[in-house]
Amino acid sequence: MQSRTEPGPAVGRLRLLLGHLKPNSTGTGLTAVSTSAQIYAANPPDKFCYTLDNDVLSPEQRLFYEENGFLLVKNLVSHEDLDRFRKEFERLCKKEVKVPGLVIAKDITVVKSEYVAEESAVNKIQDFMDDEELFRYCRLPQILKLVACFTGPNIMAMHTMLINKPPDSGKMTSRHPLHQDLHYFPFRPANQIVCAWTAMEHIDRNNGCLVVLPGTHKGSLKKHAYPAWEGGVNKMYHGIQDYDPSLPRVHLVMEKGDTVFFHPLLVHGSGMNRTEGFRKAISCHYASSDCNYIDVGGTSQENIASEIKQIVEKRYGEDVTVSFKDVWKFRSRLVQGQRINL
Ligand SMILES: CCCCCCCCCCCCCC(=O)SCCNC(=O)CCNC(=O)[C@H](O)C(C)(C)COP(=O)(O)OP(=O)(O)OC[C@H]1O[C@@H](n2cnc3c(N)ncnc32)[C@H](O)[C@@H]1OP(=O)(O)O
Ligand SMILES: Nc1ncnc2c1ncn2[C@@H]1O[C@H](COP(=O)(O)OP(=O)(O)OP(=O)(O)O)[C@@H](O)[C@H]1O
Ligand SMILES: O=C(O)CCC(=O)C(=O)O
Ligand SMILES: [Fe+2]
Numbered sequence: 001m002q003s004r005t006e007p008g009p010a011v012g013r014l015r016l017l018l019g020h021l022k023p024n025s026t027g028t029g030l031t032a033v034s035t036s037a038q039i040y041a042a043n044p045p046d047k048f049c050y051t052l053d054n055d056v057l058s059p060e061q062r063l064f065y066e067e068n069g070f071l072l073v074k075n076l077v078s079h080e081d082l083d084r085f086r087k088e089f090e091r092l093c094k095k096e097v098k099v100p101g102l103v104i105a106k107d108i109t110v111v112k113s114e115y116v117a118e119e120s121a122v123n124k125i126q127d128f129m130d131d132e133e134l135f136r137y138c139r140l141p142q143i144l145k146l147v148a149c150f151t152g153p154n155i156m157a158m159h160t161m162l163i164n165k166p167p168d169s170g171k172m173t174s175r176h177p178l179h180q181d182l183h184y185f186p187f188r189p190a191n192q193i194v195c196a197w198t199a200m201e202h203i204d205r206n207n208g209c210l211v212v213l214p215g216t217h218k219g220s221l222k223k224h225a226y227p228a229w230e231g232g233v234n235k236m237y238h239g240i241q242d243y244d245p246s247l248p249r250v251h252l253v254m255e256k257g258d259t260v261f262f263h264p265l266l267v268h269g270s271g272m273n274r275t276e277g278f279r280k281a282i283s284c285h286y287a288s289s290d291c292n293y294i295d296v297g298g299t300s301q302e303n304i305a306s307e308i309k310q311i312v313e314k315r316y317g318e319d320v321t322v323s324f325k326d327v328w329k330f331r332s333r334l335v336q337g338q339r340i341n342l
């Protein structure tokens with residue numbers, strides 16, 4: 001009987017399962033090399049609680065997500081689409097197009113320094129739900145087909161980002177501390193939320209790949225705060241304060257178009273960018289529209305809720321009172337099925 005909480009066996013299975021998978025010829029996913037019966041026999045699942053019953057995911061993929069809290073699918077987004085997203089990103093940086101609601105965030109080191117040329121100042125673009133070109137990413141049918149395995153058929157795009165991790169200034173501010181995305185989200189249940197994150201180029205440890213702690217999606221939401229980094233930390237880059245440093249970390253090396261789907265409780269972060277280039281990835285957090293908003297008052301999420309409230313007040317004026325929930329209502333957009341609660 002396998003423990004559901006011990007990271008050791010989960011990582012062991014990760015290697016085992018990766019050994020069973022190879023990109024398929026159509027390039028749209030993973031193909032099982034050994035039979036699912038063999039894998040089930042070796043790893044009997046207690047009960048599926050992180051994935052839904054359908055025949056989109058192979059049994060291997062399903063088991064992998066259940067155990068590890070993420071699933072990497074090779075070559076899911078075409079280079080053509082990614083090149084178009086990159087072009088649109090450049091146009092936004094050059095201010096050739098302006099999109100209401102869209103946030104162009106800069107790296108903390110850049111904010112504190114002299115003038116820096118437009119695109120190289122940009123750390124990420126957030127909230128591109130009203131940019132029809134970038135939002136095509138959130139609607140890609142091959143992504144939605146997989147997202148529905150976690151959320152079910154009624155799907156909202158809740159949070160959108162194009163991350164342009166800059167070459168590190170030497171202060172290590174290009175790192176993203178280990179965190180759980182659920183810390184930012186006032187809606188539940190967590191199992192009906194999933195992030196899709198697509199590499200827009202080759203990403204490895206040199207330019208700061210995603211780092212995940214397999215199996216941590218089975219734990220609870222941890223307390224987050226700013227890490228005590230000497231060189232400074234980007235706004236809202238909260239991290240888990242007391243994570244167990246002995247937990248095994250997996251560095252996700254990805255090629256252009258590879259996409260990782262991950263659970264909002266999965267502990268993850270990304271390393272510093274040691275190259276001269278800007279490491280690009282595009283992502284969307286999806287949730288079932290059946291999810292419900294929760295009141296985060298009195299919980300560990302209070303700190304991020306009040307920080308976001310302050311940012312909104314600063315941007316729109318102090319007389320504008322919006323709740324944490326309203327911020328999310330306003331930024332989210334339906335991509336499939338019916339809008340129910342969110
Ligand atoms: C409607 C909005 C709602 C947002 C909801 C978000 C939900 C998030 C959910 C995430 C879930 C997923 C999980 C995740 O994604 S985790 C990481 C999430 N973090 C972000 O996505 C950060 C996104 N950035 C922004 O929102 C903006 O760029 C901010 C708010 C940072 C600035 O805004 P704006 O660009 O308009 O800037 P401004 O020129 O008017 O300057 C204003 C002040 O801010 C200072 N400053 C600027 N840059 C930085 C920096 N990098 N570090 C520190 N401080 C910074 C600047 O010095 C100035 O301060 P002062 O000189 O006045 O003292
Ligand atoms: N003190 C810390 N507090 C919170 N998160 C941290 C801390 N130190 C590192 N991290 C984060 O932990 C993750 C894993 O770090 P790790 O050192 O394993 O890899 P890396 O920094 O991505 O790669 P490399 O060490 O090859 O540069 C990264 O997301 C990093 O930002
Ligand atoms: O692209 C990255 O570096 C990870 C970003 C991330 O995890 C986040 O913004 O929540
Ligand atoms: Fe994240």
Ligand SMILES: [Mg+2]
Nearest residue numbers: 175270271272
């Ligand atoms: Mg490191």
